[in-house]
Amino acid sequence: MAVFCQHCGARLPVNARFCSSCGAAISASRPMAGRPLIRPRVGRQIAGVCVALAQSNGWDVSTVRIVAVIGLIISSGLVGVAYVAAWIGIPEEAANLPGAYPPGI
Numbered sequence: 627m628a629v630f631c632q633h634c635g636a637r638l639p640v641n642a643r644f645c646s647s648c649g650a651a652i653s654a655s656r657p658m659a660g661r662p663l664i665r666p667r668v669g670r671q672i673a674g675v676c677v678a679l680a681q682s683n684g685w686d687v688s689t690v691r692i693v694a695v696i697g698l699i700i701s702s703g704l705v706g707v708a709y710v711a712a713w714i715g716i717p718e719e720a721a722n723l724p725g726a727y728p729p730g731i
Contacts (some may be wrong), residue, residue: 678716
């Protein structure tokens with residue numbers, strides 16, 4: 627079973643107590659079993675919605691993008707509205723800038 631950080635989505639060892647990427651404490655009672663739905667900063671074309679859906683579900687990014695474009699054409703723009711809603715609703719990956727303070731400081 628893979629475990630991921632609930633804050634930044636980094637893959638962690640099963641017995642990790644803190645995230646090696648962002649330093650957040652890992653809850654022993656509720657480890658996250660799958661990758662969280664977070665829009666990554668790397669690999670996105672427009673807003674990262676297709677990449678987020680593909681990574682969280684283990685799908686191929688190209689397939690998700692093709693289905694999104696075909697759905698946009700067939701639904702006369704309804705998928706575009708859903709895409710914008712997902713853009714607003716899915717949180718963006720935290721920036722790991724050198725020298726930046728950890729969250730909460």
